[in-house]
Amino acid sequence: MTTAEAAAPAAVVAKTEAEAPHVAPAASLIGTKYIKMPANDHALAEEADRAPVFCVPERMRAEPGRVPHVTSLAQYRAMWQKSIDQPGEFFGEHARELLSWNKPFTIAKHGGFEHGDHSWFVDGELNACYNCVDRHAHADPNRVAIIWEGDNPADGHVEVTYAELLRDVCRLAGALKAAGCKKGDSVGIYLPMVPAAAIAMLACARLGLVHSVIFAGFSADALRDRLMDGKCKVLITADEGRRAGKTIPIKRIADEALYEARSVETVIVYKRTGGQVRMIADRDIYWEDALKPHRPYCPPVPVAAEDPLFMLYTSGSTGKPKGLVHSTAGYLLGATLTTKYTFDVHPGDKFACLGDLGWITGHSYIVYGPLTLGVTTLMFEGVPTWPTPDRYWSLVEKFKFTQFYTAPTAIRALRRFGSEPVEKYDLSSLRVLGSVGEPIDPQSWEWYFNVVGKGQAAIVDTYWQTESGSHMITGLPGATPQKPGSASLPFFGFEPIILDPHSGTVLQGNDVTGVLAIRSPWPSMARTIHGDHERMMSTYLLPYPGYYFTGDGATRDKDGYIWVRGRVDDVLNVSGHRLSTSEIEAALVADEMCAEAAVVGGQDELTGQHIVAFVSLKPTNVPEKDIPTLLTHSVRRAIGPIATPKKVIIVPDLPKTRSGKIMRRILRKIVAGEVDSIGDVSTLADPNIVQVLVDLFQSYKK
Template identity: 55%
Template sequence: INQECATIMMSTYPPGERVSKKGALIGSMEEYKKLYTRSIEDGDAFWAEVGKKQVTWFSDFTKTQSGGFGSGNVAWYLNGKLNACYNCIDRHLPEKKDKVALLWEGNESKDIRRITYSQLLEGVCRIAGVLQDQGVKKGDCVCLYMPMVPEAAMVMLACARIGALHSVVFAGFSAEALRDRVIDGKCKVVVTADFGLRAKKSIPLKAVVDQALAQCPDVSSVLVYKRTGGNVNWTQGRDLWLLDEMEKHRPYCPCEVMDAEDPLFMLYTSGSTGRPKGIIHTTGGYMVWTSFTHKNIFDVHDDDVYACVADIGWITGHSYIVYGPLCNGATSFMFESTPLYPDAGRYWDMVQRHKITSFYTAPTAIRALMKYGPEPANKYDLSSLRVLGSVGEPINPEAWKWYYNVVGRGKCSIVDTYWQTETGGIMLTPLPGLTPTKPGSATLPFFGIQPILLNPENGKEVERKSGDDEIQGVLAIKKPWPGMCRTIKGDHNRYMTTYLKPYPNHYFTGDGATIDKDGYFWITGRVDDVINVSGHRIGSAEVESALVAHEAVSESAVVGIEDPVKGQALFAYVTLTNGFKSDAKLVDALKKAVRANIGGFARPDYVLCTDALPKTRSGKIMRRLLRKIACKDTNLGDTSTLADPKVVERLVALRAEIQTSGGKGDRAVSRQFSLTAERVELQRKQGEEPPNKRLKK
């Protein structure tokens, strides 16, 4: 198994033949290299051309860019005037008014809506009128707490149309988290729905909003989209049904003329202090960046059906469901449900029925589907697919290979994309049909991106020495790019301190990376996920990949805990593939697999098998919680964003059993497997306090 994993990581896969047959937008690697070199050496001219081609301007910009990382005053397309909504809808109408703009599939596969560009304009304009009726004007901020329905995208575009910022809060956040974001954004209007639907669950969105707004006296209006028709509490004078209000307004509303540097939206992302950061993206540079990356990285042709199955509550949904695809005049697919409802074939059933050509999802979803083997995917005709994208975290080689062979049938291009909320769009990526790919590598930089590895000890560039197969360091960017965020709302000093001051005159990503002998980039995880064991800096992603390469493991997460001898010890959480049971023999095999794959220094000190890992509703593993649990820290903080809070309870119980077992190291870990999730649940039913409660006492 370890040899196979090593072979996969060393292998180079050819570009997908289906893209090549269609005809890639960029014709060859030679053309890519030529364009990339120009984008770095003559960036002003390059981005001026791209800006004029990708976006329609009401008034042309007078200068391509100004400012820099040192001063923190980066600006793009100075004095240019445009409107994001106009670029996403109006300008396409002469040729594409009857083309499907949004193709939506609801929680049930029979719930399908096809919204053309002309219909999208009408809906957006009516909502814009509703917002203006509620006093929303240019520069104001509107909060969205909505399910994945087309009206959510319409509200975003309506805000852009009238010059208001939108602040989309993922509809899985708690009332407290929503309250904090509404207050920080100074939002006076909140748009929500009565309920959301997700698999077999009905999510009471309006009730959460009511609870949050009890402490938000400045909110004057709540617009409610009727998704299910279920009963909700109603505040007269504040609450309005969105669809009823839309009927009162004309199907056209003029666009506000915006400066290229006017804010387009605010989106909150987690901070290391736990205090969310309201990231501000501006209009001109963001629209150029998202549309240009979307067009080239997903090889978008006019007759394509492009599907990103993220949520608009995250930056992926903003950039690659709404703004990028619609600015390109594409058909963008929206999905309300989950990959496992009603069964593990849901994604592939959608691909077959809608003839989806590009599919963009997260490694977490891929790994979840891997548990069910190839059979669910093999039932469906997936021949329409050309490009398969991965986003959100580094994809481990085994998941990459499964995606390539089982879903892509070995004929699709895999684009393993690296980027962040702050970057606005994709930074490192293969180009479909061109870039030879390596499982687990984000490969090469996109145009205009000049990545560099810095030594975290002295801030200097890591230089490759003779004989080095790879170099390691922290990943930084040398030059500004159009799509980068401009500030953190109300706290520009925090923006500077977080991104621009750690390594002067560079943008600090917060991630570690490796560059191999071919110049390919491998993301090793957040710098705070780099674990120092006896002087060895070990990327958590590297150990996780070695664990997942074992046939018994479907998913893993590795964190560091304090060790009196080694400084830090490796604590691994793993979920097992169906058919495997946790025991001391398997634990030993997993540790040996890591030793064989990476080295003895990377051998986990602890391996805890569990039925699930704590994840947000978007599928991201909450490593902060895993660190606290591993360190026996019972102050877990806010867990409101978890998809299933009970997972944490079970992990705390399992970890406590290790501590109270009387042994250390391997022996303690082996014994803990007798405490299964079922046993914890049985203890609870019988009234016995779980181990975590006993531990607190």
């Protein structure tokens, strides 16, 4: 046990460096190459160094029969070092342990960043669906694979066993074969959060088809572009969807997209609501009619380890979506390994990831990671605050989830309602609480830890990307003392480096701030951008040759902990001072009046840029006219005068996607006066908020 682990009970928070329990410095924690040196950005480094330290909760050590997979920093350090020094051996051992192979591999690692030919387990063969479904259906057919909870609590829930999942997957695989799909073909999936979406993904994997899940909140144009780019042969969709009590016309949107997406020959329509929709003869078929003729068993097709499992689109800086292609074996290992170790998953656990299958979080931590490990996973159709703000907590008590994974935006939204909705429920089953999507502000972190976890559930603040496929930087529940706001330490196989953004020089030592990059390939890294490998190279591998460019800025503090500072283009330059928008947002949210904040830069003839803050409020008796000044003072106190917002605009809400991500791009367009080029807003939970924000900003200028 380290000094840090022995020095303080789990719930004790050390508020200053002098009070803090010792955390092993990076020289012993990660590797001798990271030695102590002066900070190159004092404001950011000092903020990181002042952070409180939360030790591993005592429950993680004391619960009978639940010894963590990694129990100390020393064990983590040894495993991490091996994953860096001997990656082929390290990941080869885990690939043999966690995955079932039709043909064992003999070559674990091949290629690198120089040519973008990074590959893993190249001569092996396996089937992802078999790993997720068959082997568990054979071993324990009545074990629950998926718990589905509908949008409306009155809809109740559905439990799908591994045996039932296998039968439905096989029938759909039969339907896809009947539609003419062959190994390597692409299938579009445009479905709400229903079990059919996971079944569709797994049926594609069973046949060696490449699935392309398209978020069900996307517009017809966005759907069309993705179907056309992926050359999808079949589209699996639904009549309608439900979200926060509203009905979403999914089939109607799909029909509009298909006017131009002519590669689609067959449309399979799942009945979610039973609403009446237009069905096109010789193209459209209802789900039950498509599955009915086919046997409940269809043999899985072995595929090469490097064969694509799926493509998933993410926004690019050019505006053209990037279809990131993930391999079968490398991706599956990354999703499984991180599910096991990041969330300390054990047999019998019930895993609640509140993401959406339209994003990488849902792929890795609703479907592939939990199911490969054979545990129970949640699919939740609804939102955290509808119809009441206790929806999440009622689910935890009802199903006794052991892991809970959601976004900082959801945590902040729930925090606005205080502790009462949480305290009505028994959440004692929770062992690990995860955060995903963006850096979590320290105040929300502490609320999550103390109110939701009662100081006895470990928090993992996970940093990763669609491109990475799985966690890159995260704590481990049984081993890592946590600093609220820091993603903490690299996961196995990831060697993060901090680069000078201008020279590309590696910044040695600790207390350094710069561009975050990764030194070497890892198994779950995306292999290419569909149809455009040159773009893959120019976006990720050529900006800093020899390294993977994350696009994010970061600080490595005195203890070697990584603090992600947001996208490089989210760093403001005010009078020659580099300021992190996430840092300013954290200072605003720390004020008791502020519920949420989003900070962007405006052009300024004198200072280069100035700071514009959009904030939503908690209930308060303070006159609204006084609030901008008070919030400005809060930022000055927290960061300094240089970070003073020039404009603080009070808004009813921020532009957020249905998954809860704040679309700062829209706010930048509003501030720049480029309202006409805001683009597609159909992914927003409330598209009407855009005009409200435009009007408020225009009123402020007057």
